[in-house]
Amino acid sequence: MSKRQIELEVMRYDPEKDEAPWFQNYEVPCEEDWAILDAINYVKENIDTTLSYRWSCHMMVCGSCGMMVNGEPSLTCKTFIRDLPDKVRIEPLENFPIERDLVVVLDNVMEKLQTAQPYIIRKDPPPSDDKEYTQSRAALYKFKQYTMCINCMCCYAACPQYGLDQSFIGPAALALAHRYNLDSRDQGKAQRLDILADHDGVWDCSFVGACSEVCPKSVDPAAAIQQMKIEGAKEFWKQKLSGGKS
Amino acid sequence: MSRQPYIRPMSKTTWYMRNGRYKVYMLREMTCLLVGFYSFLVIFGLAALSSAERWNAFLASQQNAAMIAFHGFALIYFLIYQTFAWFELAPKAMPLQIGEKKLSDSYIVIAHYIVWAVLSAFIFWLAGVF
Ligand code: SF4
Ligand code: SF4
Ligand code: FES
Numbered sequence: 317m318s319k320r321q322i323e324l325e326v327m328r329y330d331p332e333k334d335e336a337p338w339f340q341n342y343e344v345p346c347e348e349d350w351a352i353l354d355a356i357n358y359v360k361e362n363i364d365t366t367l368s369y370r371w372s373c374h375m376m377v378c379g380s381c382g383m384m385v386n387g388e389p390s391l392t393c394k395t396f397i398r399d400l401p402d403k404v405r406i407e408p409l410e411n412f413p414i415e416r417d418l419v420v421v422l423d424n425v426m427e428k429l430q431t432a433q434p435y436i437i438r439k440d441p442p443p444s445d446d447k448e449y450t451q452s453r454a455a456l457y458k459f460k461q462y463t464m465c466i467n468c469m470c471c472y473a474a475c476p477q478y479g480l481d482q483s484f485i486g487p488a489a490l491a492l493a494h495r496y497n498l499d500s501r502d503q504g505k506a507q508r509l510d511i512l513a514d515h516d517g518v519w520d521c522s523f524v525g526a527c528s529e530v531c532p533k534s535v536d537p538a539a540a541i542q543q544m545k546i547e548g549a550k551e552f553w554k555q556k557l558s559g560g561k562s
Numbered sequence: 563m564s565r566q567p568y569i570r571p572m573s574k575t576t577w578y579m580r581n582g583r584y585k586v587y588m589l590r591e592m593t594c595l596l597v598g599f600y601s602f603l604v605i606f607g608l609a610a611l612s613s614a615e616r617w618n619a620f621l622a623s624q625q626n627a628a629m630i631a632f633h634g635f636a637l638i639y640f641l642i643y644q645t646f647a648w649f650e651l652a653p654k655a656m657p658l659q660i661g662e663k664k665l666s667d668s669y670i671v672i673a674h675y676i677v678w679a680v681l682s683a684f685i686f687w688l689a690g691v692f
Binding site for chain 2: 329453454479522524
């Protein structure tokens, strides 16, 4: 197979030495069928062992290889050389602090995922006779798309609202909450919406839609958020009309 | 090993210049200026209904090249572009699943256009256009 010479322009940052990030260029002889992650691995193995970045599965499952590729939040194992020009700029995911080189600090979104209460909440007691909760296929398909998220955080890197205000719960966590709200076995919707339809929740999203466009797993967090806005508004009026707390 | 994460600043005033996607979003959101302007126009028009004289003056104020150009621009930018953009997004906010199958987005979009056409026809009828 013929090789193609690609110039990688990689953002570097060493917290012990650098005041600010800078760019380093590498000439990489790429195979035609390589993903951009292969080119980065080539640099690490053959040119510069000091380069730091995250990856694991190389098959769009682990969600750890998200980076900016020519300004677009991308899974680098799913972004192919053949679709890119001869010069490719690689940066750590935008909207996140840089730990080192291409590695970002994810602590903030890890907390956000917990606010979504991503587990089945029951008010009624479970079936007593050791039976499992059954669920029809139709009921599963209502939320299946939202279970595909691999927490790659590309959506957070694309979201301008998160970039401007890091207290916004953000696309993946809200999509995750929506996944449980739609689950026929769950009874925690009102409890979740109390938090997620409040400050920093769904109403902070201005429906830019960028999150859905970059999502490598077609989760469509923007859709989840708009649906939650409608649910949140319904829940608000339900509580108002029943004389409960607003 | 000391941790010293580097935070890349995001400009509060020029962030939407960062990429084409944000610019398109801003174009969509800026239609709110036209909505605001039109609201004022309608309020002025309603106020002018108080006398034939004022109403004629209001009509006259709309009948010059600049106003006609503005109405034309507003029609294309606001009505056509805005409607198109929002109808495209509508299936996201209200997906429909029938049995195990999700209804194709295009049905929902088309339904919106039909309702729009019917309502517009009704308003034209009210206004005595036909
Ligand atoms: S919603 Fe999509 S882009 Fe966001 S974390 Fe999940 S898989 Fe990644
Ligand atoms: S649709 Fe909402 S969550 Fe998604 S990128 Fe836009 S503002 Fe962010
Ligand atoms: S390396 Fe696991 S998703 Fe890319």
